[in-house]
Amino acid sequence: MFHKIQPENLTMCENLGQGSFTKIYRGIKRDQEDSECHETEVLLKVMDSSHGNCSESFLEAASIMSQISHKHLVLLYGVSIKENSIMVQEYVRFGALDIYLKKNQSGGKVTASWKLEVSKQLAYALNFLEDKKIVHGNVSAKKVLLAREGDAASGSPPFIKLSDPGVSLTMLAKEMLIDRIPWVAPECISDPKNLALESDKWSFGATVWEIFSGGTMPTSALEPLLKLQFYQNSLQLPAPKWMELANLITQCMDYRPGWRPSFRAIIRDLNSLITSDYELLSDLSPSEL
Numbered sequence: 001m002f003h004k005i006q007p008e009n010l011t012m013c014e015n016l017g018q019g020s021f022t023k024i025y026r027g028i029k030r031d032q033e034d035s036e037c038h039e040t041e042v043l044l045k046v047m048d049s050s051h052g053n054c055s056e057s058f059l060e061a062a063s064i065m066s067q068i069s070h071k072h073l074v075l076l077y078g079v080s081i082k083e084n085s086i087m088v089q090e091y092v093r094f095g096a097l098d099i100y101l102k103k104n105q106s107g108g109k110v111t112a113s114w115k116l117e118v119s120k121q122l123a124y125a126l127n128f129l130e131d132k133k134i135v136h137g138n139v140s141a142k143k144v145l146l147a148r149e150g151d152a153a154s155g156s157p158p159f160i161k162l163s164d165p166g167v168s169l170t171m172l173a174k175e176m177l178i179d180r181i182p183w184v185a186p187e188c189i190s191d192p193k194n195l196a197l198e199s200d201k202w203s204f205g206a207t208v209w210e211i212f213s214g215g216t217m218p219t220s221a222l223e224p225l226l227k228l229q230f231y232q233n234s235l236q237l238p239a240p241k242w243m244e245l246a247n248l249i250t251q252c253m254d255y256r257p258g259w260r261p262s263f264r265a266i267i268r269d270l271n272s273l274i275t276s277d278y279e280l281l282s283d284l285s286p287s288e289l
């Protein structure tokens, strides 16, 4: 399991929203390091008490993520399991990527190379989990947290951290699964027990599509039945203009799990994409640059 935190050492600040079975708050964690008291800004995920049976799944997911550490995985400080389960997570300053993308569509902050850098870092995090045979099971821009915005002018890149998956999708009701189309892999809709490493590759493809489309999914507005038909008719998301990126997304979102590329191959493709981007520029004559 993982570190137990006394609730009296936690202060709940403002509500930041809610997850499937949780309420999210910004908070403060106090530690009595020797004599002086140390305060850390944290993210508190409070499990709704009504979903008791999900709390072990919630904690199970958290404990898996807390047993490993990687720069692109969100850090879990521990849990407080007094009245209801509270997961205490590092506070990631700019929050969820889907909201950030919607807010920063224009304004030139979010360039193609910015999006590519974020996609690469997400692939690194997922490659790390794949090497350890750990399935995330809930990859989407909502679960990608932005720690640094980056700044194109000074050339400093953005920095992301992948959040915990939350309650396992094997615990979700069918309609909640359908609501996660097109991030959830098709094989998991027919049987959630099909959740495996390959499922994360599908979700990664959908997330990269989401990142390059400014955070809106064309299926979001569809009724559940129409979402289901998207998979029944083996449809694909509309291809982005950037053909090499579109090919990578299509390879990840292959309806045959075994045909999806490894994250090592995905990283190689993303790196080549960046060079092709510069090649494109270097092909232009100085006057066209």
Ligand SMILES: Nc1cnc(-c2cc(N)nc3[nH]ccc23)cn1
Pocket: 016, 017, 024, 043, 074, 089, 090, 091, 092, 093, 094, 095, 096, 145, 163
């Ligand atoms: N581990 C995490 C997760 N989410 C945040 C966060 C930050 C922010 N500025 N607004 C938010 N609104 C909702 C969540 C959130 C922070 N840290």
